[in-house]
Amino acid sequence: MxxxxxxxxxxxxxxxxxxxxxxxxxxxxxxxxxxxxxxxxxxxxxxxxxxxxxxxxxxxxxxxxxxxxxxxxxxxxxxxxxxxxxxxxxxxxxxxxxxxxxxxxxxxxxxxxxxxxxxxxxxxxxxxxxxxxxxxxxxxxxxxxxxxxxxxxxxxxxxxxxxxxxxxxxxxxxxGELKGQLEDLAFPYAYPDEHRWLMTNIKEKYQQRQEYLKKVVPMLERELKKENINAEGINLRAKHYYSLYQKLLRHEMNLEKIYDLAALRIVVSNIDQCYGALGVVHKLWRPLPDKIKDYIALPKPNGYQSIHTTVFCLDDKITEFQIRTKQMHEIAENGIAAHWAYSEAGKPDEGARLDEKKFGWVQQLREWQAEVSGTEEFLESLKIDFFKNRIFVLTPKGDVIDLPQDATPVDFAYHIHSEIGEQCAGAKVNGKIVPLNTPLQNSDIVEILIQKNKKPSEGWLDFIKTTYAKNKVKKHFQKKLHSFADRTVKNQTPQKAEIRIVSSDRVGLLKDISSILSSQNINIITLNTDSTDNPYPDIFITISAKDKLNINRLVLKLKEVKGVAEVGCKLL
Incomplete structure (x- = not known):
């Protein structure tokens, strides 16, 4: 170079x-x-x-x-x-x-x-x-x-x-292409044994699949030409090794269950021809009903667009096809870099700020990370809001909403607007009323039922997923506690209480609990733990606090500690 x-x-x-x-x-x-x-x-x-x-x-x-x-x-x-x-x-x-x-x-x-x-x-x-x-x-x-x-x-x-x-x-x-390359470069060093196993078992399968798909291409080219569909390219797309290994882990390490080991990618001139090409593929070969995904109508949160379909191809072998335009292909490969190239206005006046609609999650991360102080809380939130798989659901008007996997109607409501979240009284998913803790699925149509005087429930914290929704609910109850404090009589005599904590046993648990007690200015009188080998031991703490409000705050804080399943309180 x-x-x-x-x-x-x-x-x-x-x-x-x-x-x-x-x-x-x-x-x-x-x-x-x-x-x-x-x-x-x-x-x-x-x-x-x-x-x-x-x-x-x-x-x-x-x-x-x-x-x-x-x-x-x-x-x-x-x-x-x-x-x-x-x-x-x-x-x-x-x-x-x-x-x-x-x-x-x-x-x-x-x-x-x-x-x-x-x-x-x-x-x-x-x-x-x-x-x-x-x-x-x-x-x-x-x-x-x-x-x-x-x-x-x-x-x-x-x-x-x-x-x-x-x-x-x-x-x-x-x-997508950079992600795949980085993963494949890292794979043999991060997991050498697994990499050797895969390379030993996959080489012959790849070669067989490539030879098979070479027979499919001429048939497809002829039919596309008959329909006046300009295929700019029909190329074999081999799955990246690390991505393949991750998929095998979900399929009992059985290569026969991986239908996209090598797929065919069809690149055409425009969106109309994408759907035309889909029709040609389905005319030639019978599709699997649950394996048609239209990411053109419903793009992935990272901007990816294509049509995926899986069919019983030649000799009834299950085969995946991907159909996209040239621009979609470049965006699928290069993502934000391609968005830059296709920007009509060119480079923004003030730095390369992200498109709010396509990459708004970055700004959201910037906002919530300022609110998340603890290391463990940050990593847990990160797993949900950033690293976990995403789903996209629809409003009744057809707007696409990007949420983490297993998000609930309450997460959806807060994503729309904080007031919608606070006034959420119920939800309809695909026209049917469902419990608020129902995990949403891809392509669900979600409608939130609101009541003007409705307030958040503390129980929502047990099932909502997004950091934004959790922070909003917690802030509501913090305000409620502060309001109560303004109405209480100052300088009350100290209040004693016994706190019972049920939690999973982990290193650093008592340290985390002690830190919270200290931050709340709580005096520890006695502290005892369950002496059995129970994986969920009870912790009993006798405390002295300024007042009942101080104890209520403590209970809420203790419930946020990682591993804590239950917190009980008895005034003495």
């Missing part, structure tokens, strides 16, 4: 000469700053920023300040080049991007606390300017390609952080 080849690639994409000059100057500065430095592979260090910049151009993310920042991204941290010098030579935009990358630092898998803080930084950077994260993802992609040269003891750590931090972010940004 050379600067000449990078510049030529950019010229082929009609990049302006002024932008090419900026990128070339950035390279010369980076080359001088990194001169004499070597990578673990033994190659000159400058190859790494060149590869990072080249990867962005291959995503069609052709933004001169971003490419320049990619070339310079390690100079401040690794060579001591002052940020002020970069701003003077390349302008505030390039300096802003490099400062964002430098603040992210080297993400390391060093305990939960470190991981949480790095994730917080990633979300803040995403909400502020998505280009920082795109450079970081491109940087990680090249680092994974050269992971074999890193010390053995570091390889697994780097591979795991790639799977647990970088690939979920790539997926949520709609960058």
């Amino acid at each position: 050379t600067i000449e080849s990078l510049i030529q690639n950019l010229k082929n994409k009609d990049v302006k000469q002024a932008d090419l000059d900026l990128i070339n100057r950035a390279y010369l500065t980076a080359e001088q700053a990194h001169r004499g430095q070597k990578r673990f592979s033994g190659e000159d260090y400058i190859i790494h920023p060149l590869k990072t910049a080249d990867f962005l151009t291959r995503l069609n993310f052709i933004d001169a300040p971003t490419i320049a920042a990619a070339l310079l991204h390690d100079t401040v941290e690794d060579t001591g080049l002052p940020l002020e010098k970069i701003e003077k030579d390349f302008g505030p935009e390039v300096a802003f991007l490099i400062n964002g990358i430098t603040k992210l630092g080297k993400i390391k898998y060093q305990g939960v606390e470190r991981r949480v803080e790095n994730l917080r930084k990633m979300f803040l950077a995403m909400a502020e300017d998505i280009r920082v994260i795109l450079i970081k993802l491109a940087d990680r992609h090249h680092n994974m390609q050269t992971l074999d040269f890193v010390r053995k003891e570091k390889q697994k750590r780097i591979a795991l952080e790639t799977l647990e931090i970088y690939t979920p972010i790539a997926y949520r940004l709609g960058m």
